[in-house]
Amino acid sequence: MKIVVCIKQVPETNDVTIDPVTHNLDRRGLAGVMNPFDKNAVEQALQLKDADSDAEVVLLSMGPDDYAESLREGMAMGADAGVLLSDRAFAGADTLATGYVIAQAIKQIGDVDLVLFGRQAVDADTGQVGPIVAEFLHQPQITYAASLRLSGTNEVTAERLLEDTKQTLVATLPAVVSVRSELNTPRYPAPRNIQLSFAKPLTVWHHDDLDLDDSRLGQAGSPTIVTKVYAPEPVKRELTPLTGTPTEAASQLITALKTRQLI
Amino acid sequence: MSKPELWVIAERRLDHVEPTTQQLITKAKSLAGDQFKVVTILLEATTDHLENELTAYGPDEIRIVRDDRFPTATDAEHADALKQLVDAYQPNSILFGATITGRSIAPRLQAKLQTGLTADCLDLRFDDDTLVATKPSYGDNIMCEIICPDHRPQMASVRPNTFVATPATGDATITTATVTFHPVDRLKVTTARPVVNTATTVGDANRVVALGRGAASATTIDTATKLAEKLGGRIGVSRPLTDQDRFTHDDQIGQSGNTIHPELIINFGISGAVQYLVGMQDSQTIVAINSDSHAPIFDVADYGYVGDAQAFIAALLAQFN
Numbered sequence: 001m002k003i004v005v006c007i008k009q010v011p012e013t014n015d016v017t018i019d020p021v022t023h024n025l026d027r028r029g030l031a032g033v034m035n036p037f038d039k040n041a042v043e044q045a046l047q048l049k050d051a052d053s054d055a056e057v058v059l060l061s062m063g064p065d066d067y068a069e070s071l072r073e074g075m076a077m078g079a080d081a082g083v084l085l086s087d088r089a090f091a092g093a094d095t096l097a098t099g100y101v102i103a104q105a106i107k108q109i110g111d112v113d114l115v116l117f118g119r120q121a122v123d124a125d126t127g128q129v130g131p132i133v134a135e136f137l138h139q140p141q142i143t144y145a146a147s148l149r150l151s152g153t154n155e156v157t158a159e160r161l162l163e164d165t166k167q168t169l170v171a172t173l174p175a176v177v178s179v180r181s182e183l184n185t186p187r188y189p190a191p192r193n194i195q196l197s198f199a200k201p202l203t204v205w206h207h208d209d210l211d212l213d214d215s216r217l218g219q220a221g222s223p224t225i226v227t228k229v230y231a232p233e234p235v236k237r238e239l240t241p242l243t244g245t246p247t248e249a250a251s252q253l254i255t256a257l258k259t260r261q262l263i
Numbered sequence: 264m265s266k267p268e269l270w271v272i273a274e275r276r277l278d279h280v281e282p283t284t285q286q287l288i289t290k291a292k293s294l295a296g297d298q299f300k301v302v303t304i305l306l307e308a309t310t311d312h313l314e315n316e317l318t319a320y321g322p323d324e325i326r327i328v329r330d331d332r333f334p335t336a337t338d339a340e341h342a343d344a345l346k347q348l349v350d351a352y353q354p355n356s357i358l359f360g361a362t363i364t365g366r367s368i369a370p371r372l373q374a375k376l377q378t379g380l381t382a383d384c385l386d387l388r389f390d391d392d393t394l395v396a397t398k399p400s401y402g403d404n405i406m407c408e409i410i411c412p413d414h415r416p417q418m419a420s421v422r423p424n425t426f427v428a429t430p431a432t433g434d435a436t437i438t439t440a441t442v443t444f445h446p447v448d449r450l451k452v453t454t455a456r457p458v459v460n461t462a463t464t465v466g467d468a469n470r471v472v473a474l475g476r477g478a479a480s481a482t483t484i485d486t487a488t489k490l491a492e493k494l495g496g497r498i499g500v501s502r503p504l505t506d507q508d509r510f511t512h513d514d515q516i517g518q519s520g521n522t523i524h525p526e527l528i529i530n531f532g533i534s535g536a537v538q539y540l541v542g543m544q545d546s547q548t549i550v551a552i553n554s555d556s557h558a559p560i561f562d563v564a565d566y567g568y569v570g571d572a573q574a575f576i577a578a579l580l581a582q583f584n
Contacts, residue, residue, distance in 0.1 A: 099374060144363050166456045222379075229405060232403070
């Protein structure tokens with residue numbers, strides 16, 4: 001069984017600032033790390049591999065050459081190989097253009113049974129690329145999986161937590177699954193695995209290595225444009241006093257929470 | 264020529280409408296002016312009448328597609344049905360709630376339509392007929408304004424409880440539309456069980472009952488536990504209560520514990536030291552009950568009661584029952 005885990009490299013901290021002159025995001029000096037939610041997806045893949053020693057876990061990422069860092073991190077956890085999609089033509093991609101290149105790369109890798117994603121990246125917080133890739137691959141998707149196991153030679157079973165419902169879903173492979181962070185605790189790379197990881201293949205694919213429609217790449221292939229980036233104003237709150245006896249005040253609160261649809 | 268349509272995709276929550284749908288209708292109406300027709304798209308079973316929970320909010324039209332497979336349909340099946348409706352009616356914009364369901368279906372539809380989708384928005388406005396969506400990034404530290412200038416429809420998902428639903432006058436026209444339901448055999452929902460509370464920690468709870476030194480008796484903690492259950496939330500505590508056997512560091516809110524931003528936090532007997540406030544002040548709705556009217560917690564609260572926290576919590580639970 002071949003499992004691809006899609007990972008993103010993100011800044012080490014979310015404490016980013018806005019450059020007061022250029023109004024651009026100031027990311028200088030921020031080291032890149034693997035998106036923490038993606039580690040749960042890597043861990044899930046490795047657990048499936050632990051249960052089926054024939055499984056192969058390939059990490060896939062799109063970004064500049066220094067994204068190799070987080071691919072190495074995942075290989076040190078135990079993944080077998082890494083593929084980095086790196087080309088100036090891919091730069092400036094929004095979720096749609098990113099999903100397109102990743103889907104094309106998964107086709108190129110070939111015979112992929114299962115594609116895993118973390119629930120979302122901690123920087124952009126969209127969680128969109130998984131479903132987009134599933135659509136482009138015409139495969140079933142299970143988002144926000146709270147558990148995942150192989151339940152047959154060609155089948156996975158997952159639990160999914162909606163706001164008010166726990167679903168059990170059964171998917172015939174190939175399929176795309178995004179996982180919740182509560183699913184597992186990602187393993188730390190053992191020293192021996194770190195050493196072994198340097199012998200594992202890390203392939204870089206550029207534009208010409210993939211079958212791509214150029215109109216769907218990078219900025220040109222991205223329907224959305226970020227027009228403004230700013231630091232949020234602290235929320236100004238106006239205090240509404242609750243008055244009278246505790247019973248009267250509690251009744252006022254219940255009315256207010258009903259208006260806000262919180263109860 | 265008829266007005267371009269602004270869509271709100273209705274979402275089901277068990278046997279009711281997800282409240283975010285009603286919030287989005289109110290927001291869509293305020294955005295629409297004379298420029299757009301607000302249409303709520305409702306996919307429901309033949310015996311459902313979820314439209315009855317939508318008419319009071321005054322969309323111009325509720326367009327219903329009925330099929331008994333919708334209540335248990337998968338994301339791809341929903342997206343396929345919506346794609347057919349988009350092709351038939353060509354809306355200008357489509358709004359989803361940024362619930363788990365909304366955030367799963369919307370990008371799948373986006374990929375089918377090859378258009379732009381902005382996720383988890385905190386504000387929306389129109390510049391002419393271009394939707395300007397404000398979305399947080401970097402854990403809400405940064406706000407971005409995002410547009411989709413050249414593709415239609417424009418899509419956005421909006422964080423629940425960002426807007427307040429307001430009943431409105433105006434009779435919604437109720438119409439029906441048909442689509443071809445294309446079942447996807449490769450994915451089946453085999454069980455679906457209602458759960459009151461899917462939160463496992465204070466960090467992922469949407470509702471938090473927070474207890475501090477002024478609400479630390481065993482009886483009050485029991486009452487608070489019941490209240491948290493009623494709300495579908497979890498208990499969190501300020502640092503002093505982590506010394507109690509019933510709580511650990513995992514339950515702590517604040518700089519040295521969890522930073523949380525639930526939809527609702529009710530603070531009982533918490534004065535609001537700086538290291539506590541930084542861990543919760545970005546919550547959507549903040550309620551504080553404290554005996555000291557000068558307690559800093561009131562500076563960040565939407566609703567406040569000066570008085571005995573233990574008496575208040577008992578009164579509140581009594582009225583929930």
